[in-house]
Amino acid sequence: MTETTTKTTTKTSSLDRLAIPLIIVGALLTTTAFVLAFTLAPLVMGAEVDTPALIGGKMVANKLLLSQKIFYFHMPVAVTSFVALLFTAIYGVLFLAKRERRYDLNAKVATEVALVFILMTMVSGELWTRYEWGVWWVWEPRLTTYFILMLLIIGYFILRGAIDDAERRATYASVFGIIAFIDVPICFLITRMVPSSVHPVIFRTDSGLPPPMLIPLLIALFGMFCIAFGLYRTRLREQRLRERLTALKESLED
Amino acid sequence: MDPILAEIYSTVMTAAPFVIGAYALMWLVLLVYLLMTALGLKRTEKQIAALEESLAQKR
Numbered sequence: 001m002t003e004t005t006t007k008t009t010t011k012t013s014s015l016d017r018l019a020i021p022l023i024i025v026g027a028l029l030t031t032t033a034f035v036l037a038f039t040l041a042p043l044v045m046g047a048e049v050d051t052p053a054l055i056g057g058k059m060v061a062n063k064l065l066l067s068q069k070i071f072y073f074h075m076p077v078a079v080t081s082f083v084a085l086l087f088t089a090i091y092g093v094l095f096l097a098k099r100e101r102r103y104d105l106n107a108k109v110a111t112e113v114a115l116v117f118i119l120m121t122m123v124s125g126e127l128w129t130r131y132e133w134g135v136w137w138v139w140e141p142r143l144t145t146y147f148i149l150m151l152l153i154i155g156y157f158i159l160r161g162a163i164d165d166a167e168r169r170a171t172y173a174s175v176f177g178i179i180a181f182i183d184v185p186i187c188f189l190i191t192r193m194v195p196s197s198v199h200p201v202i203f204r205t206d207s208g209l210p211p212p213m214l215i216p217l218l219i220a221l222f223g224m225f226c227i228a229f230g231l232y233r234t235r236l237r238e239q240r241l242r243e244r245l246t247a248l249k250e251s252l253e254d
Numbered sequence: 255m256d257p258i259l260a261e262i263y264s265t266v267m268t269a270a271p272f273v274i275g276a277y278a279l280m281w282l283v284l285l286v287y288l289l290m291t292a293l294g295l296k297r298t299e300k301q302i303a304a305l306e307e308s309l310a311q312k313r
Contacts, residue, residue, distance in 0.1 A: 023288070034277070046265060053258045060262055067269040070276045077280065116287045123283065124276040131272040231288060238295040245298055248305040252312075 016237050023230035029223030030073070036216035037072035044068045067131050074124040076221040077117045078146070080228045082184050084114035085153075087232075089181035092174035104170035105243075107177050108160065109236045113228050115153050122150060141194040145187040152180040 045062035052061035091107035094100075125143070130136055137143070156176050163169035209217065 043266075049258065049261045051258045053256070053262060055259070055262070062262070063265055064262055065269070066266045066273055069273050073277065073280055116283060120280045120283050123279040127272045127276040127279070131269055227284065231291065234288075234295065235291045238291055238298060241295065241298040241302060245302050245305065248302060248309065252305060252309060 012237070016233050019230045019233035019237070021230075022226045023234070026223045026226030026228075026230060029219050029226060033072060033076075033216045033220035033223055036219065037069055041069075041072065041213045041216050067128055070124050070128045072216050072220055073224075074121060074128065075217065076224045077124070078121040079221060080224040081114045081117035081121060081149075082188060083225065084110050084117060084228055084232070085149075085177075085181050085184050088114060088156075088177040092177040092181075095170055095174045101166070101170065104174065105239055106236065107174060109232055109239060111153060111156055111177060112235060113232045115150075115157075116231070117224070117228060118146075118150050118153060121146065141190045142187065145183060145190050149180070149183045149187055152176075152183060156180060 043064035043066060045060075046065040047063050048061055049063060052059050054060075087110035088107050091103045091110060095103035095107065125146075126136060129138060129143075156173060159176055160169055160173050163172060
């Protein structure tokens with residue numbers, strides 16, 4: 001590993017200074033999305049009812065589903081986890097190419113953020129599944145591939161914890177991170193390859209959603225991106241400071 | 255309540271705890287991670303400041 005990369009710094013970069021404002025912007029955006037999801041976005045139609053009724057000037061012939069409201073955050077957090085894992089793979093490739101330790105640290109923190117968003121996706125999805133189907137788990141294609149992704153990410157941290165040598169740990173983790181990322185496009189495209197009634201195809205030329213539903217979804221998505229990036233920079237700064245602390249302790253011992 | 259409207263809105267109240275639970279748990283996961291990071295950062299900054307001070311005194 002190069003000498004320059006083992007040195008750490010306590011200096012705050014411009015991106016680090018952006019972290020807290022980004023988290024605040026993200027919190028505001030997601031709160032707006034939350035309000036719009038329950039006000040602007042209409043309730044979706046469920047099973048047909050025997051007799052239609054006039055509600056708000058419209059004939060309604062189906063049961064109205066509140067459980068679908070989970071979707072306005074469930075899908076943005078899932079997409080954010082994919083983006084975070086893209087960074088894991090990019091930093092993994094950069095580490096393998098340049099052997100600079102900072103890339104390994106970046107990959108580790110990106111994977112950590114990805115795991116947080118994976119957990120958020122899983123808990124929200126589980127509650128929807130439990131209500132709609134009365135079960136906690138179904139081996140549906142998207143659920144299965146996403147579950148595998150979660151296991152791979154947990155495996156990534158187990159691998160990191162199992163290797164003491166920093167160079168070997170960084171190399172193995174980089175390779176593992178890149179391999180784990182292969183599941184992301186599979187997971188994303190699985191609803192196109194194996195059509196599922198549970199997970200609709202959202203990203204297509206006409207978006208598949210009317211504007212009152214698309215607006216809160218996109219606001220939540222950008223809000224989650226802001227929060228994820230803010231969290232990533234804050235955690236990265238903490239990890240760099242920890243390295244600095246270790247270096248200082250070593251100097252004191254000397 | 256009108257029986258037709260009651261049928262149309264029949265799933266709303268039963269789904270509410272699951273919707274509230276989903277949003278609450280998502281925010282909880284995020285908040286726990288944010289708090290862990292923020293507290294870790296504060297603690298590390300304090301330790302570094304103390305160590306840098308003692309290093310400066312030694313020199």
